[in-house]
Amino acid sequence: MDATFSYSFPALRGIQAAGEFYVVMCPLKLIPKIFLFDEEEIPPEFRAQRTINRSRIPEISSYILDNPTDYVFSSLTASVDGQMKFKPYTDDPDFQNLGRLFISLDARFLINDGQHRRAAIEEALKITPELGQENISVVFFKDDGLRKSQQIFADLNRHAVNTTSSLGILYEHRDQLANITKEIVGQVKVLERYTDKERQSLSKFTPKLFVLSNIYNTNSKLINKRKGELITNQESAFLFQFWDKLCQAINEWNLVLEKKLSPTEFRANYINAHGTFLEAVGLVGNHLMTNHPDDWESYIERLGELDWSRTNSEWLGRAYGHTGRISKSGDAIQLTANLIKHKLGLPLTKHEQQVENKLKAGEA
Secondary structure (H helix, E strand, C coil), X not given: CCHHHEEEEEEEEEEECCEEEXXXXXXXXXXXXXXXXXXXXXXXXXXXXXXCCCCHHHHHHHHHHHCCCCCCCCCEEEEEECCEEEEECCCCHHHCCEEEEEEECCCXXXXXXXXXXXXXXXXXXXXXXXXXXXXXXXXXXXXHHHCCHHHHHHHHHHCCCCCCHHHHHHHCCCCHHHHHHHHHHHHCHHHHHHEECCCCCCCCCCCCCEEHHHHHHHHHXXXXXXXXXXXXXXXXXXXXXXXXXXXXXXXXHHHHHCCCCCHHHHHHHEHHHCHHHHHHHHHHHHHHHHHCCCCHHHHHHHHHHCCCECCCHHHECCCECCCCCECCCHHHHHHHHHHHHHHHCCCCCHHHHHHHHXXXXXXX
């Protein structure tokens, strides 16, 4: 292979499954040029599994542009159909795997893992071309005819496990709502002791009552803000005050805190031990913040007077279904909020009434 007419990368050589692979540092400006995403260039049997979800691209691109000094990308993984030659920098046997990788200019590259990152990098470079001097690591596998590519794709994704929403919130430090949520959990005793910060849902015999993602979602509903949106000092103060007042008002939470009621018994017999209740209260709290800014606390105090037990059939078809399982759907959260508002003497909005009418129509 003529080195004059080839791509050339500083590279590390490794052995995997008795075959060579190479890790290179590739300038970002080369990523869109080398890894063309032209469906005509991709064999038909590979297209469906590599369909780009275009809605993800702006989010990933914004992540790069908004965090120019601390964005992090994992390696791209690609198959190469073409001539490849690795030349060590030295004859020293201790450094035989450090050298330069040459790939013919007419080689075909197919990304096995990282097509969305590649597309986002291309979009980010259009706005900030100077990012082109930065690097991303790329792992190259030789694959004549791209015959192994489909299996590589399957193998790379076979053992992939997405992190839970709770873990994502726990490790998130740029999102104001996530940071405030973690501060609240750390400061409110019942939340600090009984919130699971890793799992998305709780097992039957867990000693915990809440998951972090439910508290985050409740806060989102309380102030009607989504991930990444700015939160005012007034909204932040309201969140802290709301949780303090809510934790005082819910008698069963305090019974668990005082060891007079076990978490297992509580979750089995009451709806206010579940995320559906929390998010429903978040909807109610937002109404109170908007329409009762001066006396919202008095309404929250009255929550302690309500019957939250599963034996109270008013919650049937709302917080839980006929099987007895707590429902986590959006309608279940809204219907639970509707009944809470009714109990507190608060009016329903047009949308809330429509959800209510749908429930009554189904009961008729």
